[in-house]
Amino acid sequence: MPVVTYYEQFGKVRRIDASRDPLDVYEDTRAAMLPQISCIIGPKASGKTRLGEALCDRTNMKMLNYNDFVCKESLEDVDEEAKTMALIKRLSEELSPRILIEDFPQSEF
DSSP states (O other), rough: OHHHHHHHHTTTTOOTTSOOOOHHHHHHHHHSSSSSEEEEOEEEEEEEEHHHHHHHHHHEEEEEEEHHHHHHHTTTTTTTTHHHHHHHHHHHTTTTTEEEEOOOSSOOO
């Protein structure tokens, strides 16, 4: 319990009632393990990257630029749904507990 008490102060402990149906326990466990996600959006040259980096430095978040992700995964020519599904898959594999996504969501006018 001392370890649990220590990590509770950092918001790292999730309590799950394991006496329920195994599928419900699994879903709660999976949800508890996914990262907390925040997004930062704004026009180019608005300072969002610098602000996001400063926020990540102060809060131990990891920053993910959506446009860089799309390029790295060669998703430029696929529809938005496929891009979003690829992002969700990437986030489900993330080890960092908190993620800041820059430039997501995007919409075309």
